[in-house]
Amino acid sequence: MNIHSGMTELSRATTEEGRSLKRDAILEAALELFSERGFHGTAVPLIAEKAGIGAGTVYRYFESKEAIVNALYQHHKQDLADRMIRGIRAEQSPREQFHHYWAILLAFVRENPKAFEFLELHHHSPYLDDASRALEQRIFEMARSRFEEFRRQRVVKDVQPEILMSIAHGAFVGLVKACGQERLVLSEKAMADAEQCVWEAIRG
């Protein structure tokens, strides 16, 4: 019903690139449903209804249900990557850079919790296409090269960067999930504490 409430972000990106409001409404609706009920648990007519359009209209904007999930994955994954890259300052200390990483993730989750949940849930799903997989790989490589640089600089522990990345990202996901299960509130204090903990896990 309140189609416009969560739409702001997508709508902006949309008009720039000439995408339609309806396409966004579909993505918005699908995001919520996919993150709550999963891909196979979500019927296309339900997406259409939530988007406030006819079921057939969905297929004017997307070739198939899989195309929707891939568009969502790529949109939000890219958005998150862009935010990460945008704020980086070479002059920052490693601890400051880690704080930046943590703060960006947290801001993303707060603005768009469904999108974060969606990205985690659909990681490496069989219905993700090559473009989604390639994007995921590109972003991973970017992050790894940064961690390798940190390792060379003795800023982080001298262990495989994949281990440190998995710990840091996994820990963040763990915190978000705990929040989703209402076992935790992602307050400023809590996230600052958590940030420091995770920093101590990886710092050299």
Add this chain to the structure above:
Amino acid sequence: MNIHSGMTELSRATTEEGRSLKRDAILEAALELFSERGFHGTAVPLIAEKAGIGAGTVYRYFESKEAIVNALYQHHKQDLADRMIRGIRAEQSPREQFHHYWAILLAFVRENPKAFEFLELHHHSPYLDDASRALEQRIFEMARSRFEEFRRQRVVKDVQPEILMSIAHGAFVGLVKACGQERLVLSEKAMADAEQCVWEAIRG
């Protein structure tokens, strides 16, 4: 990947408790399919085929598809909890206890990677029944009381225990996922490194 590693455990439970071989074959097949394709993405006839039985036979052992997912959840969740509790020694130092925790999780994942993936994927799914939810809650409370005790003893950091738990568990899950995506091998060295990292995240 390793079908047989995960089979041993179920097979044992079977002969001990008089459960049928066919019931186990169904659980075995369903575990693999559910963890790969999700609940809604797995058709019952597919489970039957993988189990080497007729589609109708599934319903001689389980009331519904939901009953299968709940039987799996409860079986493996309980198994993991039992392993955790069994090996605990009061005389161990906190660091030793953390090592125990880490080692048990690692052993579980190695023996039964599909089961671990399954438990993570189906956490808080809407098709889990009250028994599954109650079991999950009981295990969570047990873990929290231990972390609260550690906090009182100044063994871990003086932050909400839920934060430390989420970090430790989330980090472990992150490592397992990285392994699932073949970005990491859960070698002895890697997991020993990771264990130390995570310990440093939570220690007081």
Add this chain to the structure above:
Amino acid sequence: MNIHSGMTELSRATTEEGRSLKRDAILEAALELFSERGFHGTAVPLIAEKAGIGAGTVYRYFESKEAIVNALYQHHKQDLADRMIRGIRAEQSPREQFHHYWAILLAFVRENPKAFEFLELHHHSPYLDDASRALEQRIFEMARSRFEEFRRQRVVKDVQPEILMSIAHGAFVGLVKACGQERLVLSEKAMADAEQCVWEAIRG
């Protein structure tokens, strides 16, 4: 037998109340099949085929197979009751009123033999819902109060009205069944004879 005789009525209701032609085609087909083969003996795709539509389409008009049987029951039961009530004249003699009753039933059977068979067959079936049962009860009470009045007026025999009602209605049903088995033709003469017989059964 006479498919068109029974169709008129539904078709009329349809255009009046804006119901769809397809919905009526489903009801038409279901009526015939249910009255011939029973509820459990009739598969939904068979209804769809007879209605000239796809199997899935049935579920755009009815929630379930049970919803179809209840829609049919309520529609035809109400129709029969309406006809009964409509033609009643207070100034008529009891014998004339009995003739009215008999004539209405006969006209109903002739126009819509399947519907009459259906109503008799599905009387008090476990799949009838509360609305169907309530309607049935209301109509029964109406008829009983009339018989009670007749009894007070010494127009009918001084026996329980339920007995007289059961005899009169049962006799009529018996005649219709004999016709269905082709042992009898419901000719004017035959039904006039029968009417007089039944009147003599109940008259005071």
Add this chain to the structure above:
Amino acid sequence: MNIHSGMTELSRATTEEGRSLKRDAILEAALELFSERGFHGTAVPLIAEKAGIGAGTVYRYFESKEAIVNALYQHHKQDLADRMIRGIRAEQSPREQFHHYWAILLAFVRENPKAFEFLELHHHSPYLDDASRALEQRIFEMARSRFEEFRRQRVVKDVQPEILMSIAHGAFVGLVKACGQERLVLSEKAMADAEQCVWEAIRG
């Protein structure tokens, strides 16, 4: 559970003809289930369970589910016919003969209400075989010839005998159904009243 309660009648016929106790248990169970839930609404394994035997055992005694329904139909239809014929006395007045007819039907219903319900429900079902239909036809012809004789003797009204038969039998069925719906109790008084009513419907 109380398999033996209603069995007496069938059991007697059984031992005489070398039929087994198990066969009777199947018929007993099937009678109850068919009359309550209909043919298609009754699962064979349910019959077996109610009969206290294994599902496969049913097929040692009956070729198919249809064979059970036909055995039941023929058994009870023949039983009812036998009772009718047995008690007839040529020296009785027509009114006495009608009383005999009424009393036999009533005794049958009281002893074996399920069987009566079953016979009415399965009248002219598509799954009745030729033997069942032939038996039904034979009994009908017998009854008709008697009514024709009565007509010639001016004992009953000078109308088609099929009409009088339908009225008399239909009225009886109507009374039994009213009893089944708990709208009537088949007390001595009620049935004596009803008998007289129906007699007045047909008497010359």
Add this chain to the structure above:
DNA sequence: CATGAATGAGTTTTCATTCAT
């Protein structure tokens, strides 16, 4: 003989997709 586990064809129902309007 008796069984009951096993099954595959059949049931009711859902849904991704199409297409006439």
Add this chain to the structure above:
DNA sequence: AATGAATGAAAACTCATTCAT
């Protein structure tokens, strides 16, 4: 462009019947 009714393939589930024990 937009629709939403229509659909058939496929889903979950049932059951008459068979057959190894």
